[in-house]
Amino acid sequence: MTFPFSAIVGQDEMKLAMVLTAIDPAIGGVLVFGDRGTGKSTAVRALAGLLPPITQVEGCPVNSADVKDCPDWAEIGSKRTVKRPTPVVDLPLGVSEDRVTGALDIERALTRGEKAFQPGLLARANRGYLYIDEVNLLEDHIVDLLLDVAQSGENVVEREGLSIRHPARFVLVGSGNPEEGELRPQLLDRFGLSVEVASPTDIGQRVEVIRRRDAYESDRAAFLKTWGAEDAALRKRILAARKAVKALETPEQTLHDCAELCVALGSDGLRGELTLLKAARALAAFEGDTEVARRHVRKIAPMALRHRLRRDPLDEAGSSSRVNRALSELFGAFQTAAE
Amino acid sequence: MTGPLAPWPRALLALRLLAVDPVGLGGLWLRARPSPARDALLAGLGALHLPVRRIHPGIGAGELHGGLDLTAALAEGRMVRREGLLYRPAALLLAMAERCPPSLAVQLGQALDARSAALVALEGGGGEDEALPPALADRLALFLDLSEVPLSAVTEPVAEDFTAARARLPKVRVPAPAIADLAHTAAALGIASLRAPLHALAAARALAALGGHDEVTQDDLQRAVELVYPHRATVLPAPEEPDQAETEPESQQDPAPQGQTEQAEIPQDVLLEAALTALPRDLLARLAAGHAARSASGAPGSGAGRRGNRRGRPLPSRPGRLDGRSRIDLVATLTSAAPWQAMRRAQVPGKPGLHIRPGDIRVKRYQETSDRLLIFAVDASGSAAMARLAEAKGAVEILLGEAYARRDHVALIAFRGETAELLLPPTRSLVQTKRRLAALPGGGGTPLAAALKAALDVAQQARGKGMTPSIALLTDGRANIALDGTANRAQAAEDATRMARALRRLGTPSLVIDTARRPQDSLKDLARILDAPCIALPRADARALSATLGAALDG
Incomplete structure (x- = not known):
């Protein structure tokens, strides 16, 4: 197992x-x-x-x-x-x-x-x-x-x-x-x-990783029993989200947001927008929302777009921060109540 | 606890630990030249309760994962399967581990992760530039370097019965603070991988089982840290350790109960001490060199030799085995089997079809070569033009001749005024290159950063196509145009430095040729950042140039 x-x-x-x-x-x-x-x-x-x-x-x-x-x-x-x-x-x-x-x-x-x-x-x-x-x-x-x-x-x-x-x-x-x-x-x-x-830098987290891994190695059956329930709950949530994602509404504004973000970042092709939208929809379904909103796009944008940017050898900050910069420039630095 | 162990007792202890819990520890990374110490240690592997199987870096997928046993299948005329090495519990002894290709490293790593095998990676300790793939090194708990073992110290491992220790192992308890101590110590030594503390924990357990305790003691932890951490350390802990320990509980609110952290402080220091005593002596030198070397050498998998952009030149097929990597040359196989058909039919009457024996099998071979690309970045700015653009052109022509003789590809970038321009995308046409070079006008500023950026772009694209790029930069080094095209000397120098760093990160070999009347210090600095040889044109006659270039390319 x-x-x-x-x-x-x-x-x-x-x-x-x-x-x-x-x-x-x-x-x-x-x-x-x-x-x-x-x-x-x-x-x-x-x-x-x-x-x-x-x-x-x-x-x-x-x-x-x-x-x-x-x-x-x-x-x-x-x-x-x-x-x-x-x-x-x-x-x-x-x-x-x-x-x-x-x-x-x-x-x-x-x-x-x-x-x-x-x-x-x-x-x-x-x-x-x-x-x-x-x-x-x-x-x-x-x-x-x-x-x-x-x-x-x-x-x-x-x-x-x-x-x-x-x-x-x-x-x-x-x-x-x-x-x-x-x-x-x-x-x-x-x-x-x-x-x-990256490796967690927080010592508490590192200790917890080692503790769990050690528990898993020393008594597999007991460990799987403890965590099996959580895995089952997560699987249920995924199945529910699979159903919900079909009924999800996508407002015009969200489409606009996706496109605007991709243009601002200069990502090649349209696959970026499509993935961003699909992932945002899946996230909304997973979180039990009925509509895709800007906050979903905001949360998902770094992982959907960071590998699609043209590489800039001088930007040592890396592509994640470029996505975040574009996000805060376009949608404001903080999540607003309206989102 | 007594002081740190001498190398040989340490090796013997590692061997005993491995005998108690081979799979939990993952295995041993052994760096040793052929010596009595190595022989004694390898003989000691017999104490493991797993069968020891020798493998070599060239081992095929068929042997690892199993598959059709062609010899038996052909002889018996039915399907005979062979079991893969990775699916049986075994202690694998990987000889010449420094030559282990990344693909094998990944497969062995998966087997180690699945806890089905233990690995002893035997490294010859030959070259500085070759080492066990990091993916494997990370998964092996123990590391031994036998080069420091004096011959007189070597003793035969004592035969010992490990059954009691093995039986005790699952019952060994770990006191609660021990895990936190191990994590803290690893963090203090800059060990990022979380496998290290897990390995240390496994080692401590095995030590306790060996010692006959039911609970891991402080001594066990110390010894475990001494065995597992030192070779992974990336930083020396800050000397003002006590200060840090005092401020830490305040800044981190509650990862662990306050009291526990404070209690644990003292054992942690002791653990750290234990690891420090066993730190390899060349650690500092290795740390200084480490970053550059790692980024420059890159993975063996992406190296020049193997990564052909074409499938390679076909070579005559050879008798061989189908090991999952090779492709059968059907025509050649049938041809070699044809003459024997009559005889074989007589030998095995009644068997229909062709009689093909394993010895008939011919496999296809390809020679994969990676094309080299030489990127010339030629300074055509006013200052350079005044000085000696013509001579620079002459030098490039010498290099071009070299490149042509070796069938390398060539790209030409000229920079002057505000930007750098790719005059000639990668090509093999010598004539075209010479023509463009001759027509190259001079004048304007020196946008060195832009030139480096253009070279970087070309190099990256070439890599993607499977070529091996190198860069030759010819300039007089007075960068005065920044990347954005403004004439700002300070910004220009800054940009050039940053671009040079980016180039070095890419690990592209480069060569700087100083075309100024007097050698420039700034250019030497740039060359140092690029990790490139810098030669001045006045002394650069044809022979010197081509020799340097050859060295820069092959290095």
């Missing part, structure tokens, strides 16, 4: 970002950048336990919800659907292209002389999450491939006499340490939200 999500001390921004993508997968994933030993991987793995289960056709390699969506090469016999946890697939760094996209099943080809397709990680991640640890060290050709698939939502394999296509829609979750390498802007743009984590 993984470490419970609710038991992670602090790191509120990271936790919020993950909850928001769980509410609306269309936000498009989270990038977590920060120091070592700050609970990045722990949080991602804990997220898996928090996600509501999906329904899929039994044995379908791409987790299709409906029999008619199953690819014909998979030769699915059964029509039964089963409930299973949302897939969270790890993409290891040294992975070969074949394992990502799928390839000719060499085992079957060589041992039985049959031509068959062996689905790859993209197939397994369909309708779920694809997690890349140390995403900034990923090799370039794998990045290209991911970008292509993320854009089209479909994985096409044309090689070694195979011609296969299958849906591959997944939420990208990446984590990494910025000291070790940068991420290409195209890939950065693919992540809906980005958060920066």
